[in-house]
Amino acid sequence: MVFAIHLCYNTAMPKIVDHEEQRKHIAEAMWRVILRDGMEGATVRRVAAEAGMSAGALRHYFKRQDDLLVYAMRLVNERVEQRIMGLVRESLPPVEKAVRLLLEVIPLDEERRAEMDVWFSFMEHVRHRPDLEGVPENRLHFFISQVVAYLHHEGLLQEGLDLQLEAERLYALIDGLAVHALLESERLGPETVERVVRTSVERLCRHAQ
Amino acid sequence: MVFAIHLCYNTAMPKIVDHEEQRKHIAEAMWRVILRDGMEGATVRRVAAEAGMSAGALRHYFKRQDDLLVYAMRLVNERVEQRIMGLVRESLPPVEKAVRLLLEVIPLDEERRAEMDVWFSFMEHVRHRPDLEGVPENRLHFFISQVVAYLHHEGLLQEGLDLQLEAERLYALIDGLAVHALLESERLGPETVERVVRTSVERLCRHAQ
Known part of the structure; x- marks a missing residue:
């Protein structure tokens, strides 16, 4: 299930000659081991x-x-950012685009569940590894500020909002939902997640409420 | 700093004879080790x-x-619940009480930072330990639903809200803020956290906006 990240390289694997491809292949193997055995087992x-x-x-x-x-x-970060960039280029009504962008970072399918799951293990590990160099920064706060700025730029936000505060609120909401969608999925299914995100975006906007 | 959970038992410790006290003393020692060395070091x-x-x-x-x-x-759970029960008994205006209750579960001081920090390590560990029995459930969703129900009972909520959805939203927001207050405290200080929580509660209410 969660082990099926992208391609299953275990069976009948073709020869991979490219150095970078091989590095990805190893990193994905590490993800699967972490998902199965936790960070301690990797x-x-x-x-x-x-x-x-x-x-x-x-x-x-x-x-x-x-x-x-x-x-x-x-590599986890890169994959998420590639999906986001794909969405940014799509032609959608602004509120719909904002909702879809925000949903993109919440684990609602197996691929994103695996990503988030392994990301958690990484985060918990690096918290106790201040010596570790090159750890990618969490760019989610920046990303969500950009979504708020986008809605503002489109003239959709209610008047008088403190954009920085709203970005902080939305960031907390989305990250909280992401954690709950991963750990409490019996209660919090994809439909509820989408309703929560949509309601939250609409409340920020002038007419959509 | 974060190691100073409650009493520092390390120096000049008086003889503790009570069995339950000794169990607490050991559990607190475990917290300190986890805070210092992570779960793997405990x-x-x-x-x-x-x-x-x-x-x-x-x-x-x-x-x-x-x-x-x-x-x-x-023991972590119990301590948090004791603080919450103390607040519940206080005589405060309802919106203020709701804000104070919600802030109680966000790590804004060293004691709560240590609690949340060690709770994270526990959570990450038990995710990979389905065999472990007796793990206390996370009661935060229930607690936050109760805060929303309290505001409703006091007649303060805006008309037409879906209480279940609002509880889910507020739960995600508070848990997200708690994570960010712990891991991103350079950006997110106690004052901003309080503004975010207050704004969010006020937006749910009729007249406070």
């Missing part, structure tokens, strides 16, 4: 086994375990 | 050393490490 040996190679071969691509960790984190 | 040996006893003596109070883990989690 040893070089297990990740290598999951990737179908020896620990020595893995070290050819990542000299230190920390290099792999940082790379695997960056 | 071995029986280290917790016992932090509590100033041998691993054998610790096992007198908690037969298995999991018993200690579950007890230490329940």
Whole structure:
């Protein structure tokens, strides 16, 4: 289920020759091990086994375990940002676009659940690793400020709003929903998540209420 | 700083004879170890050393490490609930009481930061421990539904609101703020948190806007 990130490389894997592709393949193997065994279980040996190679071969691509960790984190970020950029280019009514953009960072399908799940494990780990260099920053606050600025630019926001405060509110709401959609999905299904997000965007806008 | 949970038992500790007190003392030692070294570092040996006893003596109070883990989690919950019950009994104007109740679960001082920090580590750990029995449930959703019901009961809410949806929204907002207040405190200080919570409660109410 959650282990099926993108392609299942385990069966009948074609030879991957490209260095960068191989690094992605290893990072995705690390994700699967973390999803299965938690961060504590993500040893070089297990990740290598999951990737179908020896620990020595893995070290050819990542000299230190920390290099792999940082790379695997960056790869999660990149995937999310690629999906967001795809949506930004779509032609949609502004409120609809804002709602769709915000929903994009909430784990409502298996792919995003896996991403969020592994991201949690990364976050909890790096909290206790102040020595770790190159950890990608969380750009969600910036992203959500941009969504609020977009609605403002389109002339849709109610008058007199403090944009910075509204961005902070929406950021907390979306991140909270993302956590709950992952951990409390029995209660909080995709439909409710969408209603909450839509209601929240509409309340910020002039006429949509 | 964050290690100073309640009393510092490390120096000149008086003899604690009460069994339950000793269990609390050990659980608090576990919190300090988790705050310092993360969940991975919270071995029986280290917790016992932090509590100033041998691993054998610790096992007198908690037969298995999991018993200690579950007890230490329940103790966090209990402390938060005690503070909330104290506030519930206070005589305050309803909107003010709602705001104060919601702020109570956001880590705005060192004690609550430590609680939330250690709670995070617990949560991340138990996600990968479906075998663990007795893990206390997260009662925050219920608590926040109660705050919304209280405002409704006081006749303060705007007409036509879907109370269940509003509880879900407020729950996501408060939990998101709690995470951000812990992890992004450089940007999100106590004053901003209070403004966000107050604005959100006032927007739900008839006249306060």
